[in-house]
Amino acid sequence: MIFNKPGRITDDIYMLGPTGVPIFLLNCNSPVIFDAGFSFLGNKYAKDIKNVLGVREPEHLFLTHAHYDHCGSASVLKSHFPGLKVTSSEKAKDILNRPNAIKLMTTLSKEAERFAAKGSKKRQSAKPFEPVVIDRTIKGNDIIELEKGLSIQVIETPGHTRDHISYYIPEKKILIAGEAAGIPDSTGYIVTDCLVGYDMYVDSVEKLAQLEIEMLCLGHDFVYTGADAGKYIKRAVESCGKFLHLAKTCLEDEQGHMESVMNRIKQIEYDSKEGIKQSESAYMINLKARLNAVQNHLNNNTHQN
C-alpha cells in the first residue's frame, strides 16, 4: 500500500506532522522518533506525538541528516520531552555545532515558514531554529537494542548529504530511508537527490535495495508497505540512471550552459508538478548541486577511459 496521509501506518509506526515534512514514531516500550522536520512545526509534532503516546514520552530521537527540514524541531521536541536522547552521525553532530551552519539553517527555516504561511491567514506560532545538543553519535553497522526482539540497525547512506544515515528495524523489516532513496512526487517521478555525490548516492540506494523491506518510510510525502516498498526502491535505483541520462543529454545539447540546462530540467521536475512543493529558490540550489555531482561523475569516467 501507499500512504500519503499522516496518522497510523501500523500499530508500530505513525507518520506525524504534515505529510510533506513528516516525522515517524516507532511505538514500543521506549518510543522512538525518527527525524524532526521544520523548527516552526515543533509544537505540532509534539502534539501529534502526545496524541499517540498519551502520558508516555518518546525516549529517543534519531536524525537521518543535518538538514533544517529534518532536524529543525529537535530542540523544540527536547523542550517538550526533557528525557529525549538525540542521536545522529558524528558528521551531523559536527555540522550542528558549526556557527555558519546554524546561521544558514536559521535563515532557511524562516524562509520555509514564510513560504508555508503563504496564502494562509493563520499566523504560525513561530519557533525559530535552535541548535540541538546531540547526546549520542552512531556509525554504520551499529545496532541499537531497544528491547528484547526490537533493534535498530544503522546504515550509512551518503550521497544526498555526507552525513546521511538510514535506519533499519530488521525484526519488523521497516526502513527509515530519509532522503537516501530519492523523493517521489505525486506523479510517481522520483527526484534523484544526489546533492554531494552521484556515485555515493547510487551506492547508497543500491545498498538499501538489498534489504528485505516490508515498510519504507521516506523523508517526504510517502510511506510504502508490502510489495509497493520493494517496487519503489527498485524504481529509485532506476531513477538514478534516468537522471544521469537526462542531465548528460541536456549538458550536451546546451553545450554545458548551466542556466539553460537547469531551466530544461526544472520544466520537467518542478514546473509540471502540482500541489505543495519546495520554494523555487530551494529547488534551484539543490538542482545545481545535483548537476555538479553528475558532472563530477561524468568527468571522472572520462578520465578513466
Ligand SMILES: [Zn+2]
Ligand atoms: Zn535533506
